[in-house]
Amino acid sequence: MKVSIIGVTGYSGVELLRILHSHPVFDIHSIHSTKVDRSISEEYPHMLHIIDKKVEDIDFDRIGEESDVVFLATPSGISKRLVEQLIDKDIKIIDLSGDLRLKDSSEYIQWYKKDPVKNSILTESVYGLSEWNEESIQSAKWIANPGCYPTATLLGLAPVIIEQFVEPASIIVDAKSGTSGAGKTPSNGTLYTEVNENLKIYKVNEHQHTPEIEQQLRMWNGEIKPITFSTHLLPVTRGIMTTIYVQLIEDLDTDKLIDLYKNTYEKHPFVRIRPKGTFPAIKEVCSTNYCDIGLHVDKRTGRLTIVSVIDNLMKGAAGQAVQNANIMFGLDQQTGLNFSPLYP
Amino acid sequence: MKVSIIGVTGYSGVELLRILHSHPVFDIHSIHSTKVDRSISEEYPHMLHIIDKKVEDIDFDRIGEESDVVFLATPSGISKRLVEQLIDKDIKIIDLSGDLRLKDSSEYIQWYKKDPVKNSILTESVYGLSEWNEESIQSAKWIANPGCYPTATLLGLAPVIIEQFVEPASIIVDAKSGTSGAGKTPSNGTLYTEVNENLKIYKVNEHQHTPEIEQQLRMWNGEIKPITFSTHLLPVTRGIMTTIYVQLIEDLDTDKLIDLYKNTYEKHPFVRIRPKGTFPAIKEVCSTNYCDIGLHVDKRTGRLTIVSVIDNLMKGAAGQAVQNANIMFGLDQQTGLNFSPLYP
């Protein structure tokens, strides 16, 4: 099975290389970015002798003819243009940007401040939250790979939202992310000197992942009201933690909810529920496709705290993309993704 | 004016040294800890040639006779024992531990799991939240210096709580702290290898600062219900950020609330309110006694997000302790505390 990667010199792109290089079924056929005509190991010396492929210009016809699937590890706005060139080709597309995620294009305009992709494409795209959309993913041609924050948030919230255990207007998500999510383009705010020994909050109540989370929550439970969503930039390279607060409607205790989560995710090896009294730390999923979840009900307030961690480049981007590709091609979901966490 | 410091080899203790060394009125008379009979610069080489005082054993009589004020930079449980030895001496006490903070000793037992100090001492101790208890602090003999998390939380919440703008059961505090707050005693969880490239949540709904926050909130507004309070360990040395979420009762906008905060803290130079659309980062108060606050109302949810940052060793410990000492001795609050933030 042949794959192409567009946007290979970004951090999600090079993470796709790391995964696919040792994937037993997918074969990296061609890699593309704007930095053409040099070996990938000139841009990323850590790949020396591992992959010495050249970065090529994009030739839509060749990609369409020669590859079975293409990963778009490109920013929002760019993916739109690529998708529009690729839709007529006989190739599956997995887009890691936000361009195919929002079904209502007016929401895209409002939150992304860019031109949306046309509705016909949106309609046929499948939201690739692997654990929850497996059936649609199997038959999809175009996958909107979920955002990093939505992945951690939605996997953490799904069981209690679906069970309708939560007061619909009470959802607060306090999210923290490492810097690799901000990408490789130099900017003042992501310089070492500015991020180190620091914690910054950004896009308060304005993050473009908000409507993506709400769209999926409402598909599970139509009563869900707008959420409060905050994002913080951590001085770490990899990892996202979402600390989620919800008001419980019923009198539920921690044990019962842990049981619910364990049952819900029993068949989903990438979601691990932590034992009572313990919570996941972001380093404990580093370099893997795991989403680890811890839970605690506070009897004093009737509120449930959900802690969900992922590696933003893996389950939050490249890992889930490969998981979706596995599903699309009928492979076991874990194929090529059975990394142990890099700890310490 | 002569000062003694007990617990000088801890991080709050050595921060007191840094401040008091250049304080124009207070003079460091004696320093104490269990690591006696060595120069402080043997324990902390950065103090070489700056302070070459010996660390001494505790002699309560001498301290009481020779010093005007003693800072207890000691852990909860230890402070209790020291206070009980010092109450009969003619000396003011500023205790940086949690031992004098909770008026209801059953709450101390419940959250600290230790024996409380006797009620007569609790009654006479004054909670040293400098910006709000100035009058009581002026005439106090014993100061319960506030905890690091409560300081950031309470300064951030005070104006809207006092104005009764907030739904009483809606307060959620998502707090993040650097490692210096965990102190200098080696433990597995605070090793570099465990904290670096990591984010950990701890004491979920069980942190001993919870009742301290609630006690003060209820003094401002008796209706306040139990809060939700979470703490995270950041891979930074100094700094606390509290991200606070509250449901507004009235339809208030960001501008109006920024005005309220600016007016409230107009005469309080250590509290800085950030302009609309901007939020403080923890590095921006590093090494200073500032508490910086940013605000945003989300029209979609009617919720207010308050972001409050301090340097946990300064406004969260040693800095506020010296601010309180300044007030107790009739000095300008800023005396010896006019550091500019160390940035970058």
Next chain:
Amino acid sequence: MKVSIIGVTGYSGVELLRILHSHPVFDIHSIHSTKVDRSISEEYPHMLHIIDKKVEDIDFDRIGEESDVVFLATPSGISKRLVEQLIDKDIKIIDLSGDLRLKDSSEYIQWYKKDPVKNSILTESVYGLSEWNEESIQSAKWIANPGCYPTATLLGLAPVIIEQFVEPASIIVDAKSGTSGAGKTPSNGTLYTEVNENLKIYKVNEHQHTPEIEQQLRMWNGEIKPITFSTHLLPVTRGIMTTIYVQLIEDLDTDKLIDLYKNTYEKHPFVRIRPKGTFPAIKEVCSTNYCDIGLHVDKRTGRLTIVSVIDNLMKGAAGQAVQNANIMFGLDQQTGLNFSPLYP
């Protein structure tokens, strides 16, 4: 092929788990440490659902009977005692400590300040610098797995030492290491608060890896004089860089030396020589068994600068140990070790 690990709860031990878990030939039969009778995932939650084996007490007879090879991921001094219990068993031993490395036990006493293992064991132990002792390793029963600093230093120096291109008294090694090399036992010096935003030099001219480096250099070239060796503690978790300075005897240029190194290591996939004008960074080998080397001759001084980087837990400990096990059991050296670097 069955393996046992003693010292599994240390950082090298858990890294062995990470490697061996996905090794296609070796099977983890039993894991041991002093923290017995709990699942490894209680000590290391990142291993939840991956390895749920119990940590067992050491039963030398059972280990000897049931396993084919045992890894001792234990500190110097402890390994000695374990080896003495295991030598009569029919089991291969790979010791990651310094106890079997120095052929002259008086050097061990001088640098380690401990009792040495008996000479008969030292004589039969093989120094497991995989790229250089392959033949002896194949037939060895007991492997002294090299130290982290010696591995980076020796792979960097070997070609020019063997060719006798270097003034024998001119070798200076300025080494820098991450904190995982200091192990998991809490100590003041390895607290996050002490290591972060810091760089410390330690054991100046006194590091116990000095005689290990000199012993091997002299086996390559008997003229070699004592070296200067300094070690620094970096604020990173993983990685060692050695910056090595030597005076060249002949007039050699960078191109010629790069050719020499490429030829020397042509058949050794874990040593990668960087192109002229570029140097390796420690993150570029993170999580892998690579040793990357860069070279530059300064015409002004006639000195050669060699830069060599490894992941101290991999090529500097667990990775090289598995590489040696592969060699001992006739497998391809890379078996189970073909990780791509985790970058970023």
Next chain:
Amino acid sequence: MKVSIIGVTGYSGVELLRILHSHPVFDIHSIHSTKVDRSISEEYPHMLHIIDKKVEDIDFDRIGEESDVVFLATPSGISKRLVEQLIDKDIKIIDLSGDLRLKDSSEYIQWYKKDPVKNSILTESVYGLSEWNEESIQSAKWIANPGCYPTATLLGLAPVIIEQFVEPASIIVDAKSGTSGAGKTPSNGTLYTEVNENLKIYKVNEHQHTPEIEQQLRMWNGEIKPITFSTHLLPVTRGIMTTIYVQLIEDLDTDKLIDLYKNTYEKHPFVRIRPKGTFPAIKEVCSTNYCDIGLHVDKRTGRLTIVSVIDNLMKGAAGQAVQNANIMFGLDQQTGLNFSPLYP
């Protein structure tokens, strides 16, 4: 005494603000950079309410008329152009760039690859290594403020070079720096994601500070031969450590050399010599103008290891600049510079 700062929005510029804001004699008269017409606190929110001055365009006439001294916190190449506009004004200049440092302009061309300032300016500029050029600095009009690496290196080497204790061709300087030295301009190599958990060596044998170090060493001892000089980028914001290796000519021991250093720097409060057996760490001088030095002679090799640390933005830039200004205006050298290190 009125001062102007050009290049105020760079890291050395804002560090000058931090120092000068609390300086008892110098008064910040005007601040300049290319980011004009906004308050400095819009660029650096940590300065809110501390300094609310506007950043102004450069008006050479006004600066010359109204200020007594101007600090050029500008890059090499820019300073040249500014100096040429300012030389006719009645104002002292302290230039933090490399433009005035090299007396031989052909060396500037060779190492900086830029046009040099004209010789008449070079001749009259005084190299502001405060501890060694005090007399010339007193009467200087134009100061070439030393580079960060040269400051740490030269203070560490001076006593043994002047005493001619060192083999002239044996000097090796292995230098490590934090990222603030790389400045505030975004670039790929200084992104958090690239620097974090990493150590990179750069400009091997090609750093432009090499001739600056050699020029001063030769003024102390004409026999000195070219040095070997390497620079590494540390994952820390502030701090430089230089680890210096020299071959001793005579049989000297550590005690004797520590005495020599203590005597040499006895009257120089910013240089602190560490007790035998101990070495400085970079955090121990953070935020101060100290240069701390540790020494060790290795009897096995006859080599001396010198470890010298500074805060690159302080003694390596803004701090030494103010120290020089103090000397130029007849003040005590420590005026406004008596910060205690920020530790932890």
